[in-house]
Amino acid sequence: MANQPILFHAIQAVRAAGITEVGIVVGDTQAEIRAAVGDGSTFGVRATYLPQDAPRGLAHAVLIAEDFIGDDPFVMYLGDNCIRDGIVPLVEEFRRERPNCQILLARVPNPSQFGVAELDAQNRVIGLEEKPRQPKSNYALVGVYMFDRTIFTAARAIQPSGRGELEITDAIQHLIDQKFDVRSHIITGWWKDTGKLEDMLEANRMMLSDIVREIRGEVDAESRIEGQVVIGAGTTVVRSVLRGPLIIGERCRIVDSYVGPFTALSDEVTLQGSEIEHSIVLQRSQIIDLETRVESSLIGKDVRITRGRGRPRASRFMIGDSSEVEV
Numbered sequence: 001m002a003n004q005p006i007l008f009h010a011i012q013a014v015r016a017a018g019i020t021e022v023g024i025v026v027g028d029t030q031a032e033i034r035a036a037v038g039d040g041s042t043f044g045v046r047a048t049y050l051p052q053d054a055p056r057g058l059a060h061a062v063l064i065a066e067d068f069i070g071d072d073p074f075v076m077y078l079g080d081n082c083i084r085d086g087i088v089p090l091v092e093e094f095r096r097e098r099p100n101c102q103i104l105l106a107r108v109p110n111p112s113q114f115g116v117a118e119l120d121a122q123n124r125v126i127g128l129e130e131k132p133r134q135p136k137s138n139y140a141l142v143g144v145y146m147f148d149r150t151i152f153t154a155a156r157a158i159q160p161s162g163r164g165e166l167e168i169t170d171a172i173q174h175l176i177d178q179k180f181d182v183r184s185h186i187i188t189g190w191w192k193d194t195g196k197l198e199d200m201l202e203a204n205r206m207m208l209s210d211i212v213r214e215i216r217g218e219v220d221a222e223s224r225i226e227g228q229v230v231i232g233a234g235t236t237v238v239r240s241v242l243r244g245p246l247i248i249g250e251r252c253r254i255v256d257s258y259v260g261p262f263t264a265l266s267d268e269v270t271l272q273g274s275e276i277e278h279s280i281v282l283q284r285s286q287i288i289d290l291e292t293r294v295e296s297s298l299i300g301k302d303v304r305i306t307r308g309r310g311r312p313r314a315s316r317f318m319i320g321d322s323s324e325v326e327v
Contacts, residue, residue, distance in 0.1 A: 057161070078144070082194060111140050157174050243258075
């Protein structure tokens with residue numbers, strides 16, 4: 001989002017709340033995460049990596065972190081969540097009130113896609129369900145939780161769900177059933193679980209809404225820049241129109257092209273003879289001489305998209321797993 005991995009936003013959010021010891025539960029992609037985060041010093045934290053052999057559920061991830069956490073209260077922040085206003089006041093409330101657990105809730109139009117909280121007349125949590133078919137409320141669990149060490153006992157007391165995972169909702173329900181102090185905080189600001197393309201694009205759009213114009217690359221006299229635009233060092237813009245808010249990374253080349261609002265082009269991207277808006281393009285990808293505008297798209301690393309010039313005209317694709325293409 002806005003040329004920064006979502007995980008970085010999560011780390012920055014916990015650091016802003018005064019948390020400097022960060023444990024990152026990692027799986028198959030741990031090499032990439034380690035390479036990106038390193039020892040955490042770039043963010044002002046100390047990062048410890050906690051390998052999980054398989055995705056066995058969020059409560060299982062809590063148990064993996066038990067030795068790292070010890071007796072300290074802690075925040076569990078799911079790495080694909082983004083809360084625009086951060087968590088500083090929420091952590092301060094948890095520190096001040098000292099409940100056993102504090103969960104964050106947000107109203108959503110589609111609660112069956114989330115963990116859902118049932119509240120009583122005083123807005124106290126009386127029940128939790130994971131992705132229920134018939135939700136008892138429209139309050140979804142935001143992917144940020146605050147616990148003391150009672151959660152470890154709760155996580156060991158539950159059984160795997162029907163999908164074979166130790167659900168954090170079941171562990172919190174155990175705390176409720178055992179009369180521990182479980183509190184909720186309903187957030188009213190912008191929050192997004194970025195698990196889908198449209199969510200990623202919306203999060204990117206929200207982040208770009210806050211950027212301030214900064215031009216560090218080279219823009220020729222025939223190009224036009226409108227609105228809040230960030231251009232990284234080493235990038236060249238030639239005979240093109242850039243209409244912000246948008247961000248272009250370092251060492252990019254934009255030639256005879258249009259880059260529209262809410263677009264994030266990462267480092268070393270080439271855009272030539274093409275148009276794009278409301279999209280995210282990752283490192284070293286190339287979009288060359290397309291006849292139609294690219295919009296509302298997420299394009300990965302080292303991708304090359306070009307217009308075929310041969311006859312007969314046909315579409316030719318090499319596409320990775322779990323992709324979606326509209327032509």
